[in-house]
Amino acid sequence: MTVKPNSRVAFQGERGAFSEEAAVKLLGEKIVPVPQPTFDATFAAVGRGLADLVLSPIENTLAGSVHNALDLLIESGLSIIAEVVIPISLNLIALPGVSLEQIAAVESHPVALAQCERFFRTHSGLTRIASEDTAGSVRAIMQAGIPARAAIASRRAAEIYGGKILLEHLEDDPKNYTRFLLLSASPNGTAPATKLSLVFQLPHLPGSLHRALEIFARRKMNLMRIESRPVHGRPWEYRFYMDLQASASDQEAAAAITELGNCAVNLKILGSYLAAEDQSGKST
Amino acid sequence: MTVKPNSRVAFQGERGAFSEEAAVKLLGEKIVPVPQPTFDATFAAVGRGLADLVLSPIENTLAGSVHNALDLLIESGLSIIAEVVIPISLNLIALPGVSLEQIAAVESHPVALAQCERFFRTHSGLTRIASEDTAGSVRAIMQAGIPARAAIASRRAAEIYGGKILLEHLEDDPKNYTRFLLLSASPNGTAPATKLSLVFQLPHLPGSLHRALEIFARRKMNLMRIESRPVHGRPWEYRFYMDLQASASDQEAAAAITELGNCAVNLKILGSYLAAEDQSGKST
Numbered sequence: 057m058t059v060k061p062n063s064r065v066a067f068q069g070e071r072g073a074f075s076e077e078a079a080v081k082l083l084g085e086k087i088v089p090v091p092q093p094t095f096d097a098t099f100a101a102v103g104r105g106l107a108d109l110v111l112s113p114i115e116n117t118l119a120g121s122v123h124n125a126l127d128l129l130i131e132s133g134l135s136i137i138a139e140v141v142i143p144i145s146l147n148l149i150a151l152p153g154v155s156l157e158q159i160a161a162v163e164s165h166p167v168a169l170a171q172c173e174r175f176f177r178t179h180s181g182l183t184r185i186a187s188e189d190t191a192g193s194v195r196a197i198m199q200a201g202i203p204a205r206a207a208i209a210s211r212r213a214a215e216i217y218g219g220k221i222l223l224e225h226l227e228d229d230p231k232n233y234t235r236f237l238l239l240s241a242s243p244n245g246t247a248p249a250t251k252l253s254l255v256f257q258l259p260h261l262p263g264s265l266h267r268a269l270e271i272f273a274r275r276k277m278n279l280m281r282i283e284s285r286p287v288h289g290r291p292w293e294y295r296f297y298m299d300l301q302a303s304a305s306d307q308e309a310a311a312a313i314t315e316l317g318n319c320a321v322n323l324k325i326l327g328s329y330l331a332a333e334d335q336s337g338k339s340t
Numbered sequence: 341m342t343v344k345p346n347s348r349v350a351f352q353g354e355r356g357a358f359s360e361e362a363a364v365k366l367l368g369e370k371i372v373p374v375p376q377p378t379f380d381a382t383f384a385a386v387g388r389g390l391a392d393l394v395l396s397p398i399e400n401t402l403a404g405s406v407h408n409a410l411d412l413l414i415e416s417g418l419s420i421i422a423e424v425v426i427p428i429s430l431n432l433i434a435l436p437g438v439s440l441e442q443i444a445a446v447e448s449h450p451v452a453l454a455q456c457e458r459f460f461r462t463h464s465g466l467t468r469i470a471s472e473d474t475a476g477s478v479r480a481i482m483q484a485g486i487p488a489r490a491a492i493a494s495r496r497a498a499e500i501y502g503g504k505i506l507l508e509h510l511e512d513d514p515k516n517y518t519r520f521l522l523l524s525a526s527p528n529g530t531a532p533a534t535k536l537s538l539v540f541q542l543p544h545l546p547g548s549l550h551r552a553l554e555i556f557a558r559r560k561m562n563l564m565r566i567e568s569r570p571v572h573g574r575p576w577e578y579r580f581y582m583d584l585q586a587s588a589s590d591q592e593a594a595a596a597i598t599e600l601g602n603c604a605v606n607l608k609i610l611g612s613y614l615a616a617e618d619q620s621g622k623s624t
Binding site for chain 2: 094095096122123165166169170173184186187188189260261262263265266267269270272273274276277278279281282283284294
């Protein structure tokens, strides 16, 4: 992966969103964050010249549908050039100088609120307030200077807006990770890669997926993820997303993809990149 | 499927939620709705004696994670006894007597707000207000009697709370469908079934999924959906959810499942039921 410092990175949400946290973990602090209000706007940002790269959640996300991101990825024509996994650690963030006892209401995206049921059970006097954005809740409370209100958001959102973290790890499930993809207008080129993402359609016949997988099984290529999604407007037709432990520059993989092209339609290589699990020396 | 009239049906959300709409489409108006605040509470409702059945979104849902519902389904020990697919049609709902010109703010769950981008672009003067529940927004506006505010929610929510539908089909994508499952403490028994849902784990070896699918391909059994999910706390291990065009009472299917048990671990039949596509004569 070759990414210039000062690259403009589009993501859905406000400054301090978990997607920004993921972008910084992957690319460092020198990136220029380009926050976008919607997933549609995020995926269109490169084509519109607003950003060089897109950072999007793809699995187990906090806000919005992963399926939506997968579908937008295909339609966008962008290529995956890297991935990163971060823990979704939820913090209770308030104005500096405010203590937990002073908080009467807690604001965040409903999906984040729903991931903190245990906290709300043990603090049953707190009013829940829904918002459109986790980081945006921190910004709103800091800007308005409301001492009786706290937000649930990322550590980065607290840092950006000058909030104080009253409590950490509000999330019910400590094993709450989200996988993000870094997308670019051009594919990875010669950078080292261990993971290959594909999408294709198969005829709706018994055994068609089995025959497609045989192409990879015969070559002892490892399947890391598979997901079927109905094709919009075409009942009973399915699109398959597949992650393989392979690189597009590998001859075996190239031969397998050629073979797959004979039995699948709309075959597309989404990207060839270093799996998050194969990265080391990254700061966390 | 044998369901008594007056069955108590638990679902996530308030009265008038899309899950309630799905339950009524499947079971009729005689059910007793048992709204629950969270997915955890919904899936626990049968075990706690609060409900006879659970109705949960499973694919392409409006609010909350589908993965969460899949994981809860496995852990709950409940069986799928039916499925139903409904269009997620979003309506603008206000107090009776109020016209669109009087509306200054629109309230709904952020995921619903995000699905109406086109509406908000063409009505740019409207303030967006996030809430925890689509139907709950209608209830709140009706109870408080706020003429300048509208909610985005289901037609059913408008009917239950006495709201007036100002506009229909606010959703950007008209092909927005959600699949819901009906769950019971005991499996379907002898009712006619065309779909079989399974979950199992495979050893992380190249070709293991291919070998598992071979069992079904050899019998010409049709695969309708497959999804891999990482196993919590066990990196690199995957669980596979699979929908097959088959019935558990079918001898071929029974033989295939026995054979699958030899190469998979934690194999579990989630249910055998009539596919939504094979139902007819249902009111819509």
